[in-house]
Amino acid sequence: KMLAKNYLSIESHPLFETVRCLLEETNVTPADVAENLMPKVANEDVEISLERLIQALRTSKEEAEMKAKKEAEMKAKKEDGGEEEAEDAKEKEA
Numbered sequence: 708k709m710l711a712k713n714y715l716s717i718e719s720h721p722l723f724e725t726v727r728c729l730l731e732e733t734n735v736t737p738a739d740v741a742e743n744l745m746p747k748v749a750n751e752d753v754e755i756s757l758e759r760l761i762q763a764l765r766t767s768k769e770e771a772e773m774k775a776k777k778e779a780e781m782k783a784k785k786e787d788g789g790e791e792e793a794e795d796a797k798e799k800e801a
Contacts, residue, residue, distance in 0.1 A: 708723065710737065710740050710741050710744055711723070711744060711757075713741075714741060714744040714745050714746070714756070715744060715746075715753050715756055715757075717753055720753065720757060722754070722757040722758070722761065725761055726757065726760060726761060726764065729761060729764035729765065729768065730764065732764075732768050733764050733767045733768045733771065734767075734771065735763075735764065735767055739763070739767075740760060743756070743759050743760040743763045744756050744757075744759075744760055747759075
């Protein structure tokens with residue numbers, strides 16, 4: 708809210724709730740928020756700045772989810788590979 712007040716000169720807006728929820732679900736810095744709130748052209752509409760922030764937060768959330776999914780897949784694959792190697796070693800010993 709403070710960044711919105713500083714950059715957009717507003718203290719409340721119906722989109723604040725959406726932004727708040729997304730901020731709780733993502734890991735973005737205040738600098739990232741400020742960058743997306745800053746008007747890109749003179750007299751840019753407040754809605755456009757907030758929508759840009761919302762889109763950036765959604766993108767960040769999706770990227771984090773994809774990264775977590777890939778890491779989980781890699782971990783599972785590594786664990787499966789480790790089990791197969793252990794089984795192969797047991798078979799060779801027998």
